[in-house]
Amino acid sequence: MKVVDGIEMKKLDRKAMEEYGIPGVILMEHAGMAVTEEILKDLAHQENKEIVIVCGTGNNGGDGVVAARHLHQKGFPVKVRIIGDIARISEDAKINCDILKKLRVDIKTIIDFKDVPKLSEELSRCGVIVDAIFGTGLNKEVQGLTREVILAVNRTNTYVLSIDIPSGVRASDGHICGIAVKADKTVVLQLPKIGNIQFPGADYAGEMVVKDIGIPHEAIEKSNFPINLITADMVQAILPQRRKDTHKGNYGKAYIVAGSTGMTGAAMLTCEAVLRSGAGLLKVAIPQSLNNIMEVRLTEAITVPLPELKKGVVGISDIEKIIKTMQESDVIAVGPGSGQTRELEEVLRNIFEAATIPIVLDADALNALAHRQEILKLIKSAAVLTPHTGEMSRLTNIPVEEINRNRIQIALEFAKKWNVILILKGARTIVASPDGKVFVNTTGNPGMATAGSGDVLTGIVTGLLAQGIQPIKAAIAAVYLHGVAGDRAAARLGEYGLIAGDIVLELPYAIKEIVGK
Ligand SMILES: NC(=O)C1=CN([C@@H]2O[C@H](COP(=O)(O)OP(=O)(O)OC[C@H]3O[C@@H](n4cnc5c(N)ncnc54)[C@H](O)[C@@H]3O)[C@@H](O)[C@H]2O)[C@@H](O)CC1
Numbered sequence: 053m054k055v056v057d058g059i060e061m062k063k064l065d066r067k068a069m070e071e072y073g074i075p076g077v078i079l080m081e082h083a084g085m086a087v088t089e090e091i092l093k094d095l096a097h098q099e100n101k102e103i104v105i106v107c108g109t110g111n112n113g114g115d116g117v118v119a120a121r122h123l124h125q126k127g128f129p130v131k132v133r134i135i136g137d138i139a140r141i142s143e144d145a146k147i148n149c150d151i152l153k154k155l156r157v158d159i160k161t162i163i164d165f166k167d168v169p170k171l172s173e174e175l176s177r178c179g180v181i182v183d184a185i186f187g188t189g190l191n192k193e194v195q196g197l198t199r200e201v202i203l204a205v206n207r208t209n210t211y212v213l214s215i216d217i218p219s220g221v222r223a224s225d226g227h228i229c230g231i232a233v234k235a236d237k238t239v240v241l242q243l244p245k246i247g248n249i250q251f252p253g254a255d256y257a258g259e260m261v262v263k264d265i266g267i268p269h270e271a272i273e274k275s276n277f278p279i280n281l282i283t284a285d286m287v288q289a290i291l292p293q294r295r296k297d298t299h300k301g302n303y304g305k306a307y308i309v310a311g312s313t314g315m316t317g318a319a320m321l322t323c324e325a326v327l328r329s330g331a332g333l334l335k336v337a338i339p340q341s342l343n344n345i346m347e348v349r350l351t352e353a354i355t356v357p358l359p360e361l362k363k364g365v366v367g368i369s370d371i372e373k374i375i376k377t378m379q380e381s382d383v384i385a386v387g388p389g390s391g392q393t394r395e396l397e398e399v400l401r402n403i404f405e406a407a408t409i410p411i412v413l414d415a416d417a418l419n420a421l422a423h424r425q426e427i428l429k430l431i432k433s434a435a436v437l438t439p440h441t442g443e444m445s446r447l448t449n450i451p452v453e454e455i456n457r458n459r460i461q462i463a464l465e466f467a468k469k470w471n472v473i474l475i476l477k478g479a480r481t482i483v484a485s486p487d488g489k490v491f492v493n494t495t496g497n498p499g500m501a502t503a504g505s506g507d508v509l510t511g512i513v514t515g516l517l518a519q520g521i522q523p524i525k526a527a528i529a530a531v532y533l534h535g536v537a538g539d540r541a542a543a544r545l546g547e548y549g550l551i552a553g554d555i556v557l558e559l560p561y562a563i564k565e566i567v568g569k
């Protein structure tokens with residue numbers, strides 16, 4: 053599903069109106085009806101059926117006014133409160149306000165700070181507050197009277213439903229413009245906005261429901277706005293059903309170069325995740341001295357011990373053996389728990405020059421690359437890099453705070469510059485492709501911020517690549533499944549006690565949930 057910013061949404065609205073001749077009031081009517089439908093669902097669970105709709109003077113307010121009409125028609129007690137000068141109300145909103153007045157719906161303006169205490173009382177007493185103050189048109193910090201009203205909304209214990217986006221959240225990036233409504237539910241119109249899914253804004257949305265308001269789908273499909281939301285349907289289409297007449301040779305050979313003294317756990321988690329993602333066969337290159345531990349813990353993998361010169365880490369003396377096994381494999385992953393050595397840079401350079409299969413780079417491989425990014429240019433096959441924000445900061449020399457402010461753009465630029473698929477991990481992991489597309493993941497939870505969680509993700513990507521899934525699709529499916537497995541683990545254990553091994557254990561069920569088998 054496409055994700056847009058306010059400008060792209062306006063373009064699509066305009067296209068619907070100008071190219072297809074769908075009048076704005078019709079779109080507004082659909083929006084108001086979609087909101088009504090959701091309010092009716094919420095009211096079904098509660099005694100207090102009174103609704104207060106707080107509107108701004110733009111089209112978001114207009115959507116609220118339409119909802120008021122439909123709720124009134126169904127016999128619910130509705131109050132509409134418009135903040136500011138009613139004379140400045142948008143054209144389509146005005147048409148709807150005029151109808152409301154003829155229907156004698158209780159509609160008043162809030163023009164003074166003196167009006168706020170009375171409004172606060174109404175907001176506390178009603179069953180549902182509808183937030184129709186600002187939508188995609190929010191273009192400056194929220195101050196004065198509107199700020200007071202949003203504070204009043206947030207002070208109540210009343211259920212709050214926001215139309216399109218919680219008022220105060222900027223649609224283009226999720227920035228909070230001074231203050232924002234804390235919603236229990238957001239009825240997103242037609243397409244999710246970046247501000248609905250990127251933090252901090254995403255934290256204000258509550259449950260999200262996306263509703264079609266009649267913007268022609270072919271206009272949306274033609275839009276070349278590059279951001280997409282990863283959905284269950286999308287992942288289902290990526291993961292093939294297994295044919296009955298197959299054997300392990302049909303599901304690929306994965307090769308993992310990972311682990312060092314004290315870090316065998318990282319290698320282990322990656323390997324387990326590869327196997328749990330359905331790869332046919334797994335070989336793991338591990339420093340000789342760590343081989344015994346791996347053999348005991350990892351029954352299903354074949355270990356390929358490396359005759360390390362430096363004890364406990366993979367070094368350049370191991371390169372021939374690594375390349376030989378790589379040539380017999382369908383995907384190679386390097387980095388989890390490899391240890392920070394300058395020699396790893398040389399190992400990577402040799403792998404990059406020789407590889408004709410997809411390469412996954414994580415953790416210490418990324419730290420090694422931070423010194424010599426330019427060797428990425430040697431890669432002839434597909435590469436998937438999986439940095440968290442700290443690793444991304446080292447890779448790009450961009451401070452963490454700046455990355456957090458601009459995750460989508462920074463991920464996209466890196467993917468394009470180095471011709472790689474970039475998985476930028478974090479709350480709302482982003483997958484960026486070298487051809488300029490971005491996919492945002494919304495599965496997962498804060499319990500997954502735990503050691504080893506990233507190693508599991510590397511294993512899933514590798515396992516899917518082994519099975520011949522196209523690299524960008526493998527990355528998309530991997531981040532989604534990783535999150536679903538984490539959510540399942542959190543549902544069972546809570547977020548505090550969740551550890552990376554629990555994500556691996558839930559992974560088969562997460563896949564089954566999507567594939568059905
Ligand atoms: N044809 C359309 O454009 C449609 C728009 N729809 C709705 O309309 C919304 C967008 O409507 P608009 O573009 O009118 O914008 P909004 O309704 O989001 O509000 C913008 C209004 O608020 C003012 N404003 C912006 N930031 C402010 C601030 N910080 N303090 C005080 N005033 C501020 C602007 O000057 C403008 O008057 C969407 O989110 C959606 O809910 C839907 O009705 C469907 C059709």
Ligand SMILES: [K+]
Pocket residue numbers: 112183184185186187214215216217218219
């Ligand atoms: K809103």
